[in-house]
Amino acid sequence: MTNNFSDSGDPISQLVDAFQRMQVPPGPSINETIEFVERATRDRESNSQHSRRATDSKPRRFKFRNLSVTQRLAVGTIGLSTVVGLTLVLLALNSAAPLSAMERMVQRLREVTSYSFRLSTRNTFVREGNTRPTTVNRTGMTYWLAPGSVSLEEQIVQIEEPAPGEQKIETLAHYSEVYPAGKPGIFIDHLAKTFAWLPEMQSKDIPVYSAINQLRMVREEKGEVIRDLGTKAIQGKTARGYMMSIKNPAPPSALDVLEVWIDPDTDLPLEFTNTLKNDTGPEFFRVTDCRWNIALDPKLFEQAPPPGYVDTTPPRSEKELAQIAEALALYADLSGGHYPRVAKFDAEAIRDEMLKLAGFTGPPQAQWTQDKKFRQIQQATVGLGLIARTLRNKYSVGYEGLKVGPHDKLKVLLWWNAWDPKGYRVFYGDLRTEILTEAEGAERGLGETK
Secondary structure: OOOOOOOOOOHHHHHHHHHHHOOOOOOOOHHHHHHHHHHHHHOOOOHHHHHHHHHHOOOOOEEOOOOOOOOOOOHHHHHHHHHHHHHHHHHHHOOOOHHHHHHHHHHHHHHOOEEEEEEEEEEEEEOOOOOOEEEEEEEEEEEEEOOOEEEEEEEEEEEEOOOOOOOEEEEEEEEEEEEOOOOOEEEEEOOOOEEEEEOOOOHHHOOOOOHHHHHHHOOOOEEEEEEEEEEEEEOOEEEEEEEEEEOOOOOOOOEEEEEEEEEOOOOEEEEEEEEEOOOOOOEEEEEEEEEEOOOOOHHHHOOOOOOOOEEOOOOOOHHHHHHHHHHHHHHHHHHOOOOOOOOOOOHHHHHHHHHHHOOOOOOOOHHHHHOHHHHHHHHHHHHHHHHHHHHOOOOOEEEOOOOOOOOOOOOEEEEEEEEOOEEEEEEEOOOOEEEEOHHHHHHOOOOOOO
């Protein structure tokens, strides 16, 4: 898959590169451009003239092309992808001079040193076999600081109505992510009280559910500006809004309508709203409170895990992977041909079971330390601990010891989300290990929380 961003970790530079590579509608002639610039210079401050320029020309159809990114869990890059999405929309708004709009936006983005925005989504649906609605809300704040630090905190809440007038509210997720520029990041799960260290954020890691990826899904479809929404006050400014329609949206998560509100003084977005389709129904996606070039507290980008939180960083080194395989192989040898048949992987309990299987029962004996099998079991505690630590991260991990044994060479026994390279680290039943791509993992049903 081609990555249309530069390798630079600076989101602003990446966005500028995206602009330079994207295809835009044909611009006006030189004379028309000169005439437009002269007219804009004379009466830039006149709202009435601005309104007439926006409505005198017919909207031009456009296509989004060549916008491809790979997935990541680093939710913080939604900030970059949202800004790119807003900018692409802006380019199609002013059919009188799309190239000058692009140039203005690029110039403004080159000057940006920080920004923040508030994200909110809402998805309401009816579960199978139920008649009452369920609503899932996601809210949070994202912060970006030059040259490329990202920090965010988000919460996902589910609201069910088991009966008329009743509500059952459950917090499904509450997490933070911090990525200092040029350094590894950290993911913090506030519900499970765990954290995991992540590789340095790259542009290729923009998540599939981000605004930029939604635009990529419909890059071959046509869209048009269908309405000038006029002006409204946002953050004490008179913002101008536009509504766009996307024809024949591509499933499964398609972009239907975009509504964007632009600050006429800065040519930067203030709000962005769209509706996405998914399997359960429309999801309303809204970015508000966009603020640019603001002072941000340096503590937002500190990576210190909260006191008492447990490290669930998955194994990466060849030594750690070998320790996992050796521990599982030893258990299978002691048990007569199967792996720990447990739903919850408790390293200490499994080690104690291995000692009993090997005949080491009763009070500890000093002579046991001279026994080779005893020493092997003690060494296996490290590999068992690595498995238990990884499985405490409830996102994108799985263990199938109840179903998969040593003879299941093609079945996945253990897996977790891998970052470098991006995909899934898997152990098969015969304890071979490799990294599957995201597509290969999806074919095997990986990627869902177990």
